[in-house]
Amino acid sequence: MPNANAQTLDAYWMPFTANRQFKADPRLLASARGMYYADPDGRQVLDGTAGLWCVNAGHGRVEIAEAASRQLLELDYAPSFQMGHPVAFQFADALAAIAPGGPEAGLDRVFFANSGSEAVDSALKIALAYQRAVGQGTRTRLIGRERGYHGVGFGGISVGGLVNNRRAFPTLNGADHLRHTHDLERNAFSRGLPEHGAELADDLERLVALHGAETIAAVIVEPVAGSAGVLLPPEGYLERLRAICDRHGILLIFDEVITGFGRLGTPFAVDYFGVVPDLVTTAKGITNGAIPLGAVFASRRVHDALMTGPEAAIEFFHGYTYSGHPVACAAGLATLDIYRREGLLTRAARTAEAWSQAIHGLRSSPHVIDIRTIGLMAGVELAPRPGEPGKRAYEVFTDCFRNGLLVRVTGDIVALSPPLIAEAAYIDELVDKLGAALARVA
């Protein structure tokens, strides 16, 4: 492990990081097991964020390491353009068997990418290609939602709704946004789904009236917005969005990069809400974070619409060198085995109540203006310091880290999403440490 001095930290241009601030006072994670990271000195840090919403089965899973290692020696790489290899087919089958919404939903055609961003861009392209294939080629507009996060590709930032990710870059022509659903005035400290706001789905009717349905290919939303600070959909909102999409021939895409693979206590958010979209994007938990991989679940209707034309013609001009990478797929298969054996895709349903109870216990901590939980995720929103947005939460984050807890902050919201293996004692430790940090930070 290199020394954490400025000299050795220069070359690495870190992503989504205040590089100069970080390098002046680095926070390094050197190893991990179960629920804990350790820093280079061996100090334990409780993982309150499953890495970055991805290490759902906890760290250091030997089965995944062994499967990846075996695969590297068996077949390290094989191209997937006009060629195939068994592991990608096996993994696609295994994913199809647990596809969002079960067999009736028909979301069991799988396109591989290498990250959430790539899964999103792939799904947006599939939507555009579908509309063209069914004779709806004027539908080129993509709709996202304010405060949505769909990764950092040009497609993803175009439908994304976080201003800092957009302001410096050009975005796709015609992309537009639904209003976000966050409403502290009406919904603060809700238990369960927020009661108010289903009518915000009608904002899609506004965009239809403004642009014409015949220009709109697809709408993409996170069923539960993660990166914008754990924003739950109001009761009835997703159902209403689905109905409006149906009415106007618009495809609905759920971005389940965070909610996929058990975070809500069901395998996917589709299962939790009982609302079936046309495409679902996933990544992160698909390999327990161990190897980069993304996947789009497409409905048979969408997939089959593209399987037309001359058989010798490539149906969809899109793909990545590493789409269906054998090592990633082997890691994915081992991950699904663990999820199945340990019941992790539904475990959060059993821990959700105790989790919610514990996190809501922070309600009277200083500066807390809202708490939201669902499954095994939570957002604790703090009042911003006047004139210094985000500063208070950032200090909570650094205080927590110094005291052995990793949390994530976005603006003035502390986001929590521990590995799904979390037992009660870990949840107590997490809440104690976060509560102490909140009490310390001015």
Ligand code: PLP
């Ligand atoms: N979509 C959602 C909902 C996400 O939360 C993320 C990452 O946090 C992404 C897409 C992008 O994923 P990646 O960072 O793997 O590109």
